[in-house]
Amino acid sequence: MKTGKITSKAGAIADVKKAAQNASAIVIATDKDPSGEGQLIGWEVIQAIGWKGPVKRMYFIDESEKELQNGFKNIMDLPSYNKDGEYVKANVRSQWDFLSMQLTRLATHAARSKGYNAVVRQGRLKSVMTKLVADQLALVKAYKKKPYFEVKYKEENGNVYARKFDEDKDNWRFNNKADAEKDQKNYGPSAVIQDSKTRNETAPGKLLDLGGLASILGTRGYKSKDVLVTYQKMYEAKIVSYPRTEDKFISTEQFKEMLPLVDKIAGVVGADVSLLTHRKPRPTHVKNGGAHGANRPGTSVPTSLDALSTYGLSAKAIYETLAKNFLAMFGENYVYDSIKGHMEKHPAFTTTVSVPIDQGFKAIFDADQETADESEAGVDDTNVGLGKNGSPIVAEGVN
Secondary structure (H helix, E strand, C coil): CCCCCCCCHHHHHHHHHHHCCCCCCEEECCCCCCCCHHHHHHHHHHHHCCCCCCEEECCCCCCCHHHHHHHHHCCEECCCHHHCHHHHHHHHHHHHHHHHHHHHHHHHHHHHHCCCCCCCCCCCCHHHHHHHHHHHHHHHHHCCCCEEEEEEEEECCCCEEECCCCCCCCCCCECCHHHHHHHHCCCCCEEEEEEEEEEEEECCCCCCCHHHHHHHHHCCCCCHHHHHHHHHHHHHCCCECCCCCCCCCECHHHHHHHHHHHHHHHHHHCCCHHHCCCCCCCCCCECCCCCCCCCCECCCCCCCCHHHHHHCCCHHHHHHHHHHHHHHCCCCCEEEEEEEEEECCCCCCEEEEEEEEECHHHHCCCHHHHCCCCCCCCCCCCCCCCCCEEEEEEEEEEC
């Protein structure tokens, strides 16, 4: 062994058994894992030492002082292992993992028989992910770009009016521009008619998990591996929260813990404190039942973004993104008017525009827009409403 110290499973079991001799109960005190993995390991240790006494469970969603205290205050009695749902769930998962290991052997043998010197990992999750990726790659390779042209209307405010296309009955989309230009002659200038105007509000987007954070930072040139390594270092320094979580909300206790730090965090990332007026927990962002809580700033607030550079190249970007996403929860709702209209002479040409009234949280950070794909990105938050008159244009689209 690299440490020079010889250890064994039997020795470890003997140590636990000796330590438990005078105990009144054994408490499984791993964090709250949706998979039940910690509970399974705890029960396996208890079974290995032959323990016959009471078994209890302490849950905590992170390692903060208050969460650990809550765990001690709310210790639960567990039934026998075969009646403990968490154990049963995790044990089934464990057994399937052992069974599916053979898939790796089969896939690796198939790859090597074709001359590839690689280990092809398969299993409960990897097999599904591999198939999804392969199927999508096949669709991408089979795709053939085919442009089309059609007549639309555009007015002085830049809004575009289009018809809904039914490929089974409509024939006003053309394969070449000349045909569309010929069709354009059938349409002349037209006044705009406003159909409705509705005041709407949108709440801040969900808090980020590690995948969402990596997706945002990936567009800025940061690699996922670097983000994870740097994030881990920052987590150990309590500058950010636990990284490997699927939660997109935080607990009531976590909200209370972070509330006094809001202004200080805003100062570090340059967020306008006057926008952070929603200081009550939002039910969409704050609720109990998660495992670790969404990724967010930690209880140790850095003096500045520059002070984070020692943790890695992506440290400043990680903290700024997480902090602004977290602070957006304290901004007010985005308020806008949704306006629908059509061309007077050709009612089939319609449009819907959003006119911002109050940017609210969007002036701080908009997670949904940051993680949107190309087809959703670039939403116009500066529209001034419908114009008065429109003219026909030839627009190009693609399948």
